[in-house]
Amino acid sequence: MEDSKIIELFFARSEQAIVELSNKYGKTCFKIALNILSNPLDAEECVNDAYLGVWNSIPPQNPNPLYSYVYRIVRNLSIKRYHANTAVKRNSLYDVSFNELEECLATVSYIDEYDAQELSDAINEFLGTLNSANRIMFMRRYWFSESLADIAEVFGITEHNVAVRLYRIREKMRKFMNKKGVRI
Amino acid sequence: MISKKEKISEAIGNVENKYIEEALAYGRDAKVSRFRLTKASVACIVLCMVSLMSITGFAMSYLELSWKDIFGEEQTVISDDDEMMISSEHITEEITEEDNLQINIQKVISDERALYILYTIRGNKGQILDANGRFANFQMYFPDKMMSGAFYQMPLKSTVQENINELGGVIYADWQADTEEQELILQFSDWQEKEMLAPVKVDFDLEEAVQNAGKNVRLPVHSNQWVQEYLWQPAGGQTELPYSNGVFLDNIGWEDGILQFVLRGPVDAWEWFCGQNFYLIDTRTDIIIFPASLGVGCTPDALDKTIGEVDWQYFWRYFEVEEEDLPFLELYCGGKEAYVTKVTGDYKVIIDEITVTMSSERLVENIVLEYNGAPERIEKIECSKITIGIYFAECIDSSAGILEMFEAYDVEGNILDYHWAYTADANGEGSLVWAVFDEPQEQGTINTITYNGEVIYSAN
DSSP states (O other): OOHHHHHHHHHTTOTHHHHHHHHHHHHHHHHHHHHHHOOHHHHHHHHHHHHHHHHHHTTTOOOSSHHHHHHHHHHHHHHHHHHHSSSOOTTOHHHHHHHHHHHHTTTOGGGGGSOHHHHHHHHHHHHHHSOHHHHHHHHHHHTSOOOHHHHHHHHTSOHHHHHHHHHHHHHHHHHHHHHHTOOO | OOOHHHHHHHHHHTSOHHHHHHHHHHHHHOSSOTTOOOHHHHHHHHHHHHHHHHHHOTTSOSOOOOTHHHHOTTOOSOOGGGOEEOOGGGEEEEEESSTTEEEEEEEEEEOSSEEEEEEEEEETTOOOOOTTOEEEEEEEEOTTSOOOSOEEEEOOOTTOOOBTTEEEEEEEEEOOOOSSOEEEEEEEEEEEEEEEEOOEEOOOOHHHHHHHHOSOOBOSSSTTTSSSSOOBOOOOOOEEOTTSSSOEEEEEEEETTEEEEEEEEETTOHHHHHSSOEEEEETTTTEEEOOOSOEEEEOGGGTOTTSOOOSEEEEEEEEEOOGGGGGGEEEEEOSEEEEEEEEEEEEEEEEEEEOOSSOOEEEEEEEEEEETTEEEEEEEEEEOSSEEEEEESSOOOGGGTGGGTEEEEOTTSOBOOEEEEEEEOTTSSOEEEEEEESSOOOTTOOOEEEETTEEEEEOO
16 A cells, blocks of 8 residues: 555544554564564564554654654664663664664764764764765664674675675764864 | 763664665665675686685785775875885794784885884685774884884775785884884784674573572672672682683672672683673563673782782672572573684784884974963974974973864865874973874975964964
């Protein structure tokens, strides 16, 4: 079903909207949540909570495209759940991928002075400097928390190659962020 | 307080829709991408490489690095005249305890303050090396001379075409060059790569161990001395923890909500002792409990003076758990990425004659300025293609913000990209404030240098 039709169902307050949303985007939603939480039950609950969030926000929202709107909600809820757990599950792909970034940005001291939105703006700017392949790889690793193996499969390259390219992207990011921090 | 990781996570979550869509579209529309190689073509490449290796032999390096590999493709400032090519005649000795890797020092550039060394490493037995890897230990020094500054590995640009078993590297070092040629020693040991370690349950009954340990088995000394209220007595336990390379669970005890582990292992295993390398899982809830971040360690002679110097130590870590939880707790190691030694061996390269390959020009001399409430004399300001050096006659206190006070501009008034550093002279009589350019600059690029906004050098 087209996104516009699904949104019409939401506006009509038809519960079929959730069914159609799940049919179309449920699999990816679940994968995003599972990548972050590493626990199928938690992931399923987060996806269901996300559907409820979509139900409560459409209307009045009329998001276009629908999928990035839903995926954002799933990601945010999953991360919230992740942090709500009393202990960090070290084998979560989310944890692994953000440890990489945290390590990369460890020397960018002024990052503490930035709020998340300012940092988002800087990351948006950084993404604009990357070529398409590198940008996609970055997003799949750090937005969707995909494993190296999954990314390697999508790109048709080896995991080793993905790791090398991500390392270089992180180095570019570190340098970019450091330059942003230079006060003249 | 929100952690840096959470902040980065939130910030990335807020990136523009177009990037999310682009990433999704790639997976959806381009599953079979142009990057994909068929199995047959991979096989061909491997065959070609094997043939090439058999022709050239191991003595030659495939990967020829250039200064563009660290400074960028646009770099045209460093020419052949500025570099020193390192060949076998410059290397007096190459010591390799195990012949698993070949380290090939290719080129050096240096001025009186900074030194860059380009090198490659390759597996002699066809090992595939991960560019994210590292040497477990890397040292460089000039024999009989004080090493004046830092040295570290730098990343290469992403355009470097590395082979599957050969990587390029660059070492940067601060140095205070002599007028004479200097001998340089580089030492590398054990190539390591990050690996996801599978979680391994330690065959160990926590409750039984605690019961056997008894209560209040405290060390008679060191109570109330360190981060913990008391330290539990070592008992010679023989349970080796997985992935630890010789760390044993020596004893374990519980009292007042604190489960304390006494560990025993090599003195060089600090990183392992101190990290989150082991953890408990509560089987009722699957919640993972990591040890508290504080810990303490000592060699045994600190506990018993009759024990001489040994190459192992004790280390204490603790968990906050209740006694009734003990029957449900299991001990695990792994479940995280860690550096694992992939290629063993110690490698030592001695380069005979390291010297300044590009001399600085003197911009100005004998300037007096006020710093930290007192007059200070600058003997000279020098500049090369890679650094600026400001030499003070006296040793100055760097903590009063000297590094932020200098700025250098080109003829159009643009500030140059560099990072400032400070070095006290080895004999304590002078000091050096200097800047390393992010990208090499042609001599003559510096038009103006200011101190506290006032011009102290102008080319005009």
